[in-house]
Amino acid sequence: MSSLSDLIEQYLRELLARAESIEIQRRQLARMFRCVPSQINYVLETRFTIHHGYLVHSRRGGGGFIRITRINWEPRSNFPQELDEIIGRQLSQEEMDGFLYRLVEEELLGENEAALVQSVIQQELTGLSGEDADTLRARLLRVALLTLCHQNYPG
Amino acid sequence: MSSLSDLIEQYLRELLARAESIEIQRRQLARMFRCVPSQINYVLETRFTIHHGYLVHSRRGGGGFIRITRINWEPRSNFPQELDEIIGRQLSQEEMDGFLYRLVEEELLGENEAALVQSVIQQELTGLSGEDADTLRARLLRVALLTLCHQNYPG
DNA sequence: CCATTTTTGACCTTTTCTGACCTTAGTTTA
DNA sequence: TAAACTAAGGTCAGAAAAGGTCAAAAATGG
CATH class of the missing domain: 3.30.56.130 (Transcriptional regulator CtsR, winged HTH domain)
Known part of the structure; x- marks a missing residue:
């Protein structure tokens, strides 16, 4: 069929x-x-x-x-989807920090990477606040994590 | 072909x-x-x-x-600042593609990484066009490259 | 019978390729 | 030496060769 x-x-x-x-x-x-x-x-x-x-x-x-x-996303094959669900369309500073903390806790991300992501995104957000910042933050974090993810689990 | x-x-x-x-x-x-x-x-x-x-x-x-x-492009010294200069505040699709292509040429980025960055950013831009897209594209690319850069040149 | 998935086709956009015509720089000739 | 000639490269518009989009029709499964 x-x-x-x-x-x-x-x-x-x-x-x-x-x-x-x-x-x-x-x-x-x-x-x-x-x-x-x-x-x-x-x-x-x-x-x-x-x-x-x-x-x-x-x-x-x-x-x-x-x-x-x-591409091999393995061993976390549904990482991109999970990111969508967890990050969503907007993300506050606190939410991002909490999420990164959790990733470090679960050893999916090194402390250095987490700190880097934080600092790079923070710099990118200078001048913005409120909803604009939250929207951009969500997008930036998603891109940063997917990028790292690929590095960590090369195909 | x-x-x-x-x-x-x-x-x-x-x-x-x-x-x-x-x-x-x-x-x-x-x-x-x-x-x-x-x-x-x-x-x-x-x-x-x-x-x-x-x-x-x-x-x-x-x-x-x-x-x-x-033209030989020296990336080392101050990557974040150079990124600022090269990427700028807005970046068209073509400019991004050309830039990524060049990074691959100079072996600063693998083909897979470049393809991933392209696809992730493209996905992040769905629904946007014109200036909005160009602005966001510039920001996303910067974050993605800085993230990768940290992997490649840890410090 | 209804919702979802698949299939189709008309129309659109991008990239490559071609050829007619133009410009520039040396070389020869009156 | 100025005009004519020759040997380059430049431009641009249009044809050709792909792939993309979207909505409607058809098929499928519950």
């Missing part, structure tokens, strides 16, 4: 099992599976997102391509 | 890997790759800009030439 999307997904997964990164051409793949090119986008959007552990990169124009790269 | 422009870029990069500065003749290069001379200009304009870390000089007329010079 597998749909066409499942087949395409399976095909791409097989390629990705052998290489960390693959390059495909949307048109060619669509021809291969006898579907419309946008179907390929659908498969990528529903099955190869960053939450699934993949990065998708593409280039238009002549010689264009779509590159899919496998 | 790779376009003609990619091939020409690659060829020039190989020459530039061995010398800090090279001189080419547009016509000859065009003949070599069996394309129109203006294609060479296209490659230079899209892949050897100052953002990519290159300077291009040329002279017309008999004995004319195109000189491409690689």
Whole structure:
């Protein structure tokens, strides 16, 4: 009962099992599976997102391509999602400090990293306060942690 | 898969890997790759800009030439301050891509890191455009790079 | 029967490639 | 020596070659 999307997904997964990164051409793949090119986008959007552990990169124009790269978030495979849930759209100074403290406690982050993140973000927030600061703080923290996360668990 | 422009870029990069500065003749290069001379200009304009870390000089007329010079960028001394100068308060998508590309070129950043930074920041910017996006992009990139930088140059 | 997922197609944007025409700098000639 | 010629490189607009988006239709599962 597998749909066409499942087949395409399976095909791409097989390629990705052998290489960390693959390059495909949307048109060619669509021809291969006898579907419309946008179907390929659908498969990528529903099955190869960053939450699934993949990065998708593409280039238009002549010689264009779509590159899919496998990344290992392991052993905390759902870290990005957890970040979304925990950080949310706004984050106060106290909330951030508490969260960083907890990460250090759980040994997911070294003390130095935590201090660095704090100082860098604080500097970035100079002049802002209230809701603006909270919104920006949430975004900055998310980017900083994802960046660190990748360093700590390279693919 | 790779376009003609990619091939020409690659060829020039190989020459530039061995010398800090090279001189080419547009016509000859065009003949070599069996394309129109203006294609060479296209490659230079899209892949050897100052953002990519290159300077291009040329002279017309008999004995004319195109000189491409690689600029060596010294990151060490004061990374945070330099980031300020280079990134500025606002940063377009293209500027960011060019800058990341250059960091990868100079082996200050791995390809995976660059791709991750790009994707995380892009995700963080969904829904925004124009000046808002440019401002936030600048801030996010700065935090991401400083975070990575600490990993690479602990102190 | 309804909600969700999949599939399709019309239309859009970006990147590459080409060619006609322009400018500049040496070289030759009247 | 000035004009004409030749040998470069520059510009720009349009065609071509990709991939992206979005909403509607179709299929699927509960």
